[in-house]
Amino acid sequence: MTIMTAVGLTAAAGLAFANGANDISKSIATLVGSGESDYKKAVIVTSLAVAAGAVLASAWAVKMTLLFTKGMLSPQVQLNWAFALAILAGAVGWVLLAARIGMPVSTTHAIVGATLLTGVYAFGFDQVLWGSVWKKVALPLLLSPLAAFGASWLAFRFLNWLCREKYCLNCHWAHWASAVSSAFARGLNDTPKIAGLGFFFYALTDPSATVAPRWFFLVLGAANALGGIVMGLRVTETLAHKVAKMDHLEGFAANLATSAMVVATALHGFPVSTTHVSSSAILGMGLRKGAGGVNVRVAAEIALAWLVTLPVAGVIGVAAYWSLVRVL
Numbered sequence: 001m002t003i004m005t006a007v008g009l010t011a012a013a014g015l016a017f018a019n020g021a022n023d024i025s026k027s028i029a030t031l032v033g034s035g036e037s038d039y040k041k042a043v044i045v046t047s048l049a050v051a052a053g054a055v056l057a058s059a060w061a062v063k064m065t066l067l068f069t070k071g072m073l074s075p076q077v078q079l080n081w082a083f084a085l086a087i088l089a090g091a092v093g094w095v096l097l098a099a100r101i102g103m104p105v106s107t108t109h110a111i112v113g114a115t116l117l118t119g120v121y122a123f124g125f126d127q128v129l130w131g132s133v134w135k136k137v138a139l140p141l142l143l144s145p146l147a148a149f150g151a152s153w154l155a156f157r158f159l160n161w162l163c164r165e166k167y168c169l170n171c172h173w174a175h176w177a178s179a180v181s182s183a184f185a186r187g188l189n190d191t192p193k194i195a196g197l198g199f200f201f202y203a204l205t206d207p208s209a210t211v212a213p214r215w216f217f218l219v220l221g222a223a224n225a226l227g228g229i230v231m232g233l234r235v236t237e238t239l240a241h242k243v244a245k246m247d248h249l250e251g252f253a254a255n256l257a258t259s260a261m262v263v264a265t266a267l268h269g270f271p272v273s274t275t276h277v278s279s280s281a282i283l284g285m286g287l288r289k290g291a292g293g294v295n296v297r298v299a300a301e302i303a304l305a306w307l308v309t310l311p312v313a314g315v316i317g318v319a320a321y322w323s324l325v326r327v328l
Helices: 003-033 039-060 062-070 081-101 107-123 130-164 172-205 214-231 233-242 248-267 274-287 296-327
Strands: none
Touching (some): 003 039, 003 081, 003 107, 003 172, 003 233, 003 248, 003 274, 039 172, 039 233, 081 107, 081 214, 081 233, 107 130, 107 274, 107 296, 130 248, 172 214, 172 248, 172 274, 274 296
16 A cells, blocks of 8 residues: 555545544434433444444445546546545545534535535636536535425424324334434445545555445444544534424434435435434424524524535635645
């Protein structure tokens, strides 16, 4: 293994760590917010589920790996190590910063922003496959929050009916199951995107490879879980306590909607944001009680973080590319 390959794969693992630090909250916020579990217990259990989803992603979510490997730039573009490292720098820089200040942001958006803006700077505007980006990336990312909002409402109405009819006397175990399934879905959905970035460096060692090896998915899963355990508390506090108050049934409904949407889209190769899906599902449960059920100020801060993710990650990526080309 060359030094550059080792650097690139380590950077990809760093992005998986950042992803875990910011995204573990999407699986456990309803458990912590509803009082079902404390943070430590919830994060350990769901981190194991994330790792399992990451490993299985090597077989189940190949379409998404290919999209993030070569689906956004023209086939004529000759990718180089500086470009690949710059994308990783843009995504890692913004996602870690957001986790540090407690804001839930999209790793998918960060990767896309870094790829597009750095791609335009490095190769030119016409070398980006804008049609593919709009159809396979932008539309799923734009529509998924609305779909999650509606899905959480439908899930709650269905679960409420079950409990009213006494088919579900105790939903505590089901809430845990939905949190674990949500975490599994996150590993299945997010790992292929990061593996697609790391694949470039792996191909430096094995040019005949077409996708990242399965052992790399295992490494990414472990890094993701570690990020959640070490740095996931602040974002969890935001989603669990500052956005909307939830009971067990509402938390169950939000997690159920999240896991169903994320698994379905991952298997079909559509890179939705688990952040957008989960946060929108939680907002849906808050708004079910009326406008007073949501902390408008915190919701606005989250929306602003979503809006700036793409350009900020892109600017960091461009700055990293400029520096790498001139320094190294």
